[in-house]
Amino acid sequence: MRGLAGLAALALLGGACATDAAASDSITLLHGITGPDEQAALQAAIDAFEETTGNTVQVEVSPDFDTVIITRVTGGNPPDVALYPQPGVLGRLVERGDVVSLQEAGVDVQDLEGSLIDGALDPATFQDEVYGTVVKVNVKSLLWYAADPLEEAGYDVPETWEDLREVTDGLAQDYADQRNAAPWCIGMESGGDTGWVATDWIENLVIRMHGPEVYDAWVAGELPFSSPEIRAAFEEAEAVWFGDGTVVGGTTGILLTPFLEAVDPMFDGPRCYFHIQAGFIAGLFPEDAEIGSDVAMTYLPAMADADERPVVFGGDTAAIHTENPVAGEFVQFLASPEGQEAWLAEEGAGAVSVREDIDTGIYPSEELVQQAEILNEAEVSRFDASDEMPGEVGVGAFWREVVAWLAGAQDLDRTLERIDAAWPDDQGGAQ
């Protein structure tokens, strides 16, 4: 049998690093944050936790987080804590009884409810039980624009969504005779994840046009994609995406331009003026680009008649998979002021706090301060709908069908119908 054990060891080589030290003061943390700078920032928070409590955290990183977490959890070898970039898959694991609720893990849920931003617990709340919390925030309601060129072209920075549409039409006419320039830069190509950029657009439009109640019902699967409300949001996006000369490269350009390169034309001419993307895109600007003159960031405008400034955000959601008491302590710490400051004050974190009471002075860059202010000023904020919906829709049909629509394979009605059809019968989503 020794030989077999050796063979088994060979077979396990791939995951050999997963040796269990199983001491009660040590926990394992699995996450999918692969950028070295972002990892270093998270490590700063982990170091702070280890210092204050004397516990140790063993970190495992997987670029293929979704695959690894499902295999580990269902295989009976879960990490103590995991950071979910797309918590949509959590619902299924909660249903299986593989997730420990925050209450049970000893986390003060009421305190979190009082101190975190609006919507931070939504993605991990199932049947009124909280199974996790967002621990860092990427603001997704940002509009990047070519500041000086826009002024030179004779336009003001749009204050409302309607303004933005008007400027779009004006610029489209100015550039009508140029094939490689347009008001908008949009790029959705992202390998196997192509289409997620579209979901950010739709989410921002749904909450701007119809408010948080409709948004929540939509996320929960109670309001179908084919409902008049959601359809209206798609039509608003359609007007830009399919517009005549509104996007560099047209719909083909949208689909085939890698999202990391999408904003490049803004620094070449410029060949485009507007771009919607989370804060990370600033890291991809050319080195000689002047922030504030070549490019600037502002709140993605709300509707003209809106009385609130809603914000959509994404971020990692921490969930606990074992009874290890340190796991609860760790999650509590990550969401605490000390944990947040240790993490987000780092240069590489590139995200803002999930807490309302963090001083914006801690952030290492002007853009992050501005993002934190946008988030703090928002009366309403909601977690990224597609990341929260069940996987079949959120990272499946929603991406795939919009891509097929942009590729000209189907019309809007059929697109919405097919997304609705993908919603799993047994899951009403997170509520």
Add this chain to the structure above:
Amino acid sequence: MTQLLTAFTAIALGVGGVLVLFWGLNVAVDRTNEKTQDKLRPWVFIGPAMLVVTLFLLVPAVDTFRRSFLGPASQEFVGLANYEYLVTDPQVRTAIWNNLLWILIVPAVSVAIGLVVAVLADRMSETWEKISKSLIFLPMAISFVGASTIWGFIYAWRTPGTPQIGLLNAIWTAFGNEPVGWLQNFAINDFALMAIMIWLQTGFAMVLLSAAIKNVPVDTIEAARVDGASEIAIFWRVIVPQIRSTIVVVATTILILVLKIFDIVYVMTDGNYGTDVIANLFIRTMFNFGQFGQAAVLVVFLIVVTVPFMIINIRRFREQEAMR
């Protein structure tokens, strides 16, 4: 560093452990009387392999079959609901249709090109034959993912009016055309993906077919020439019948590979734009959607479809062995 150390220790323990196991068992068998020895010895050497195959192949296969009758989380019995999904879901239909296209086109084209190259190379001088065959065989050494990355640059698209970095579009626009989204155009993309597989497999087909052609007895060809047969007639009537079994073996080998096609589609389009195939759909269903039941049923389908081809291949192989 520690990871490397762990790796080497594991390899040493694994290989060493197997050697110790066989040696120990063999010694144990030697101690029994002669009659039992004869009966036991084959089991000692085949037994562990059978155990490993059962543990890592048969058990999971049976478990997959069991799960195909269970719900999304593999907890409750759902009857034939997953099989209903298999026959009714439009995504599954697209995937099956694409797999079918791949099966029909890729082995046929790979074998055809491989055969043509083998025949033509046979007539070159020895040096040129070596060079041309090596070049065509070269892609075989590239992994599917690597090949997809290379072809990603061939199919790349850039905004009209800006420099095209994709080889195909650079050529295409040089003639004054608009750049084409090769992978995004529903009429072309399936074939664009298949081209990668054909590029990879033609070399394999060529090498085996070339060896078979060289084995065709020269006197049969000369006899045909004496009888006044044209070169084309010689090819179809003399050479092809004599290498038919090799053609079938090569075609079925590529066919089984194509049935399991995954990497190329996953890397290039991930099944978008109507290019999905069963293996890719299975990965998404299992790991992105957490639908274990539906994922299991897709695998069961793939196994069921693959088995007949495996049987054909084994039969052919046996026939060929018998002929030697």
